Amino acid sequence: MTDLDKVIDFDLTQWIKDEFSFESQTAVETTQARYTIVPVLRTPEVNPGETVRVSIYLSGYGIPERNKLSIVHPHPNVLSHKGVGGIITSISEVKRPQGNNIIAGKPATHSGIAPKRVVDPFGTNLGIPQAYFADKPEWHKVSKKYPLQRGELLPQIMSESASDGIAPIELFYNISDTSPSGDYKTNLIFTYFDGDNMSQSESTVSFHVNNWREQREPLPAIAIILGAIIAFLSLLISAGIPTIILDYLQGFQATIGVFGLAMLITITMEVIELYTISKL
Numbered sequence: 001m002t003d004l005d006k007v008i009d010f011d012l013t014q015w016i017k018d019e020f021s022f023e024s025q026t027a028v029e030t031t032q033a034r035y036t037i038v039p040v041l042r043t044p045e046v047n048p049g050e051t052v053r054v055s056i057y058l059s060g061y062g063i064p065e066r067n068k069l070s071i072v073h074p075h076p077n078v079l080s081h082k083g084v085g086g087i088i089t090s091i092s093e094v095k096r097p098q099g100n101n102i103i104a105g106k107p108a109t110h111s112g113i114a115p116k117r118v119v120d121p122f123g124t125n126l127g128i129p130q131a132y133f134a135d136k137p138e139w140h141k142v143s144k145k146y147p148l149q150r151g152e153l154l155p156q157i158m159s160e161s162a163s164d165g166i167a168p169i170e171l172f173y174n175i176s177d178t179s180p181s182g183d184y185k186t187n188l189i190f191t192y193f194d195g196d197n198m199s200q201s202e203s204t205v206s207f208h209v210n211n212w213r214e215q216r217e218p219l220p221a222i223a224i225i226l227g228a229i230i231a232f233l234s235l236l237i238s239a240g241i242p243t244i245i246l247d248y249l250q251g252f253q254a255t256i257g258v259f260g261l262a263m264l265i266t267i268t269m270e271v272i273e274l275y276t277i278s279k280l
Helices: 012-020 106-111 139-145 219-238 241-248 256-280
Strands: 034-041 052-062 066-072 085-089 091-094 101-104 117-118 125-126 169-176 182-195 197-211
Touching: 034 182, 034 197, 052 182, 085 106, 101 106
Parallel strands: none
Antiparallel strands: 034 052, 052 169, 066 125, 066 182, 085 117, 085 169, 091 101, 182 197
16 A cells, blocks of 8 residues: 555645655756757557557756747547547646745646646647756755766756656547548647747657558468468469479388488478479
8 A cells, every 4th residue: 555545534635745745946047948849759650549648858957937838730630539638747836935846756647736638639738837947856966975066067857857657748649440540740849938038949749540451460461471372382383393293202212200201301392492493
């Protein structure tokens, strides 16, 4: 039983904040924000009726004053009408009188502190909380052990790695049962303002919806191989190779046992090779 299962008769959300949150810190206070959006496609190929998963990271440094993440999917007929999909965020900021704390990973997603939202069939916009751009607390612990490097390195931030196996942003598309097969793209644009300049980072992910044959692999490939073998054997029979083999082996008394079988196979291969050469 986990700690979460033992909680009874008090505010679960507040308990999670107290137990799992940590103070946010920033190593470099006055740096110009620069970011690159990094999507990781978890499901390159899916069948109709399955789900596409894209893990989204933001790499860089600095805290933007304003921002938005735009997700554009130009193929709404591919998505399920029963439920297009959703977005899960795994990092949230906890407001406290003495200062803001950050909660990340399963405590944030399972408790509902980190927001979730439904995907629009054509495109979705969402703002990224400032907690995503805070330094990871592990960096400050390490930098205290190695103070000479503290002024030389930029820390890893929350949006650059997963927490409890959950990416900072997880995007899910539910593919329709009747979706046409083929390759489809999703465009991701991160727009942010650092107080002086407006900047953008763009990226594209492509996933493939399998057709009827691809959904049933490897059975079609096996059928093709078997068909080729049958066709080859039919060609040998029509060319008279069995008769040539029998004529060549006429009067030959095969010895029972492994040696006799090996000799038979060897002679058969020689006859086939001689026949092939004679046809050249």
